[in-house]
Amino acid sequence: MSEANILPTASPAEADVERPLRRLVRMYAESRVALFGLALLLVVILAALFAPWLAPQNPYDLMQLDMLDGRLPPGSASGDGRLTYLLGTDEQGRDMLSAILYGLRISVGVGVVATLMALAIGMALGLAAGYFGGRFDAILMRIADIQLSFPSILVAMILLALFGQGIDKIVIALVAAQWAYYARTTRSAALVEGRKEYIEAARLLGLSTPRILFRHLLPNCLPPLIVVAALQVAAAIALEATLSFLGLGLPVTEPSLGLLIANGFQYLYSGRYWISVFPGVALLLLILAINLVADQLRDVLNPRLQSQ
Amino acid sequence: MSAQQPIQAAALQQAPVNTPGSEPATGPLLELRSIRKTFGAQPDWLERLGQRLGWLQPAATVQALDGVSLSIARGEVVGLVGESGCGKSTLGRIAVGLHAPSSGQRLWRGTDLDALPEAERRRVGLGIQMIFQDPYASLNPRLRVRDLLAEAPRVHGLIDRPQQADFVAALLRQVGLDPAVADRFPHQFSGGQRARVGIARALAVKPEFLVCDEAVAALDVSIQAQVLNLFMRLREELGLTYLFISHDLGVVRHLSDRVAIMYLGRIVESAPTAEIFSRPAHPYTQGLLAEAPTLKVEKKRFLAIRGELPSPLAPPRGCHFHPRCPHAFERCREEVPMLGEVAPGHVSACHLHAIGVEASSVSEG
Numbered sequence: 001m002s003e004a005n006i007l008p009t010a011s012p013a014e015a016d017v018e019r020p021l022r023r024l025v026r027m028y029a030e031s032r033v034a035l036f037g038l039a040l041l042l043v044v045i046l047a048a049l050f051a052p053w054l055a056p057q058n059p060y061d062l063m064q065l066d067m068l069d070g071r072l073p074p075g076s077a078s079g080d081g082r083l084t085y086l087l088g089t090d091e092q093g094r095d096m097l098s099a100i101l102y103g104l105r106i107s108v109g110v111g112v113v114a115t116l117m118a119l120a121i122g123m124a125l126g127l128a129a130g131y132f133g134g135r136f137d138a139i140l141m142r143i144a145d146i147q148l149s150f151p152s153i154l155v156a157m158i159l160l161a162l163f164g165q166g167i168d169k170i171v172i173a174l175v176a177a178q179w180a181y182y183a184r185t186t187r188s189a190a191l192v193e194g195r196k197e198y199i200e201a202a203r204l205l206g207l208s209t210p211r212i213l214f215r216h217l218l219p220n221c222l223p224p225l226i227v228v229a230a231l232q233v234a235a236a237i238a239l240e241a242t243l244s245f246l247g248l249g250l251p252v253t254e255p256s257l258g259l260l261i262a263n264g265f266q267y268l269y270s271g272r273y274w275i276s277v278f279p280g281v282a283l284l285l286l287i288l289a290i291n292l293v294a295d296q297l298r299d300v301l302n303p304r305l306q307s308q
Numbered sequence: 309m310s311a312q313q314p315i316q317a318a319a320l321q322q323a324p325v326n327t328p329g330s331e332p333a334t335g336p337l338l339e340l341r342s343i344r345k346t347f348g349a350q351p352d353w354l355e356r357l358g359q360r361l362g363w364l365q366p367a368a369t370v371q372a373l374d375g376v377s378l379s380i381a382r383g384e385v386v387g388l389v390g391e392s393g394c395g396k397s398t399l400g401r402i403a404v405g406l407h408a409p410s411s412g413q414r415l416w417r418g419t420d421l422d423a424l425p426e427a428e429r430r431r432v433g434l435g436i437q438m439i440f441q442d443p444y445a446s447l448n449p450r451l452r453v454r455d456l457l458a459e460a461p462r463v464h465g466l467i468d469r470p471q472q473a474d475f476v477a478a479l480l481r482q483v484g485l486d487p488a489v490a491d492r493f494p495h496q497f498s499g500g501q502r503a504r505v506g507i508a509r510a511l512a513v514k515p516e517f518l519v520c521d522e523a524v525a526a527l528d529v530s531i532q533a534q535v536l537n538l539f540m541r542l543r544e545e546l547g548l549t550y551l552f553i554s555h556d557l558g559v560v561r562h563l564s565d566r567v568a569i570m571y572l573g574r575i576v577e578s579a580p581t582a583e584i585f586s587r588p589a590h591p592y593t594q595g596l597l598a599e600a601p602t603l604k605v606e607k608k609r610f611l612a613i614r615g616e617l618p619s620p621l622a623p624p625r626g627c628h629f630h631p632r633c634p635h636a637f638e639r640c641r642e643e644v645p646m647l648g649e650v651a652p653g654h655v656s657a658c659h660l661h662a663i664g665v666e667a668s669s670v671s672e673g
């Protein structure tokens with residue numbers, strides 16, 4: 001038994017401490033700025049989720065708006081004295097705070113849904129391209145190259161011009177503008193991981209191709225994808241805001257942040273800054289928070305740092 | 309030996325896979341026949357068009373294997389030795405079915421594996437497993453040891469859910485690990501322990517034949533000996549057959565029944581282990597022995613090998629070894645030497661044998 005090398009029995013607690021997820025959490029928490037970003041993001045997301053309960057007014061319900069309260073500065077009381085417009089009102093007498101909360105809801109919702117759809121499509125295509133290679137890979141990557149050589153805003157604008165407006169159309173435009181990032185990222189990760197011996201071992205063990213792809217290959221390709229997805233949520237939100245600002249995005253009756261900014265733009269020079277600036281600040285904070293979180297995720301999920 | 313654990317005996321009993329048809333009692337378990345493997349060859353129609361129009365350079369081709377034949381009997385351990393880049397891994401990967409040969413046949417108990425229907429080939433293929441070189445890259449970092457070991461047997465219906473814990477524990481014990489580590493992830497192990505997990509994973513599907521490709525090369529020397537001992541013990545306990553690949557003659561010496569020496573895509577000598585070390589016939593084998601200071605070669609001194617392994621992109625004509633061979637003569641540059649018997653069970657591919665000169669006698673000085 002000279003070769004016997006039985007490990008001293010590990011206590012369950014000891015084995016737990018090293019769990020990859022916990023290690024990631026610990027590494028993430030090492031940065032104050034990243035924690036601040038996460039807290040900010042949580043606040044913004046909760047505000048967006050609970051907008052109907054938090055907002056003093058339903059900004060989409062024209063019955064609740066009073067034209068006489070139009071363009072009031074922040075802190076003004078409403079004509080009927082029932083509420084205070086903390087962030088002022090727009091030209092239709094809409095409470096800006098309520099409009100921003102509802103606008104956040106649309107911006108975050110559109111950004112997240114579009115990202116998840118683009119992620120699912122790009123991931124599946126990229127995984128297959130990286131694992132199987134060959135003609136499919138070559139053609140798919142040429143399409144992605146061509147698409148990525150155009151600015152996403154242009155791709156989205158062309159599609160919106162073709163399809164018309166609407167929340168579903170803008171989601172489709174965002175997905176079309178962004179799937180290629182995920183396809184590329186997944187493909188390059190799958191190329192690297194797919195060459196590793198654990199994939200060969202899985203093949204030798206007679207596991208089915210879907211099982212190898214989704215249970216063995218995909219989980220190991222996720223870290224770079226998570227980072228790209230986090231950054232792309234911010235990009236999708238900014239893109240949607242830009243399109244709405246340009247009047248190509250969502251209908252005026254349900255303004256997202258971009259449309260709110262655009263609506264207030266004409267009043268900026270007459271000193272009624274709040275109509276444009278507060279939605280702008282909200283958008284900025286949202287994108288800042290996402291970027292802070294994504295940056296730290298990139299560091300934490302970096303495999304070179306991970307092995308330490 | 310530790311045959312006292314009843315669970316181990318029950319769960320890991322080597323159930324010989326009964327292949328349909330007659331199995332020749334003395335025939336080889338695995339036979340590779342004139343295997344050739346060219347990398348980067350077959351351009352598809354698009355690339356051919358590109359080349360025709362002069363837009364694309366024809367891809368360089370690497371002749372990794374140039375007509376290699378090797379047969380391995382049941383229970384035998386064959387060591388495959390050669391410099392890095394000579395094609396050992398390619399041959400190992402073809403043996404297990406990870407690569408398809410460009411030409412040549414792969415016979416398992418006399419049946420052509422690649423002529424079998426897909427489902428049948430998968431089933432038979434389970435009997436042929438590989439132990440990989442890199443103890444880090446060869447284990448999926450996202451799976452716990454329990455799942456690494458039990459996934460394939462579960463998928464193939466070899467065990468069911470209630471048996472899983474016992475099965476995993478028995479496997480771990482068999483490779484010398486504490487069953488309590490079943491909940492751990494690969495990164496919580498040392499290199500030697502990971503190598504054991506890799507071996508356990510291969511054993512989980514009850515293979516008969518293991519290709520070990522540089523299975524200990526990445527380990528510390530002290531750990532190497534332990535893992536080699538484990539391989540020997542498993543061979544005894546489970547009646548395994550090995551193709552043991554290494555660039556190091558010393559590693560295969562104690563383990564192998566027979567050693568095959570490879571040079572640039574060809575097997576140049578093959579003999580029982582003792583014979584290779586006491587009476588190496590091929591100048592390349594003699595050179596390898598001269599380079600290994602830890603191996604005592606009795607009363608003979610051979611010239612060490614000069615120079616580098618030539619590029620497999622442009623292999624030399626004739627005997628691949630001639631640019632480095634101290635005995636090379638005219639014929640070596642023109643004609644490929646064939647493997648010929650120099651003693652019972654001992655073959656070597658060198659023109660010196662044909663003209664009756666013993667290579668070693670020339671090398672005094």
Ligand SMILES: Nc1ncnc2c1ncn2[C@@H]1O[C@H](COP(=O)(O)OP(=O)(O)O)[C@@H](O)[C@H]1O
Pocket residue numbers: 347348370371372390391392393394395396397398399620
């Ligand atoms: N997948 C591959 N594609 C192209 N060339 C390869 C591939 N695998 C191996 N080769 C080439 O084949 C030759 C033999 O390689 P290999 O079998 O890995 O040698 P060894 O294991 O003896 O070091 C080398 O020249 C190597 O570059």
Ligand code: SF4
Pocket residue numbers: 590591592627628629630631633634635636637640645657658659660
């Ligand atoms: S055939 Fe010629 S070159 Fe090749 S090993 Fe023999 S003597 Fe050397």
Ligand SMILES: [Mg+2]
Pocket residue numbers: 393396397398521522
């Ligand atoms: Mg190798």
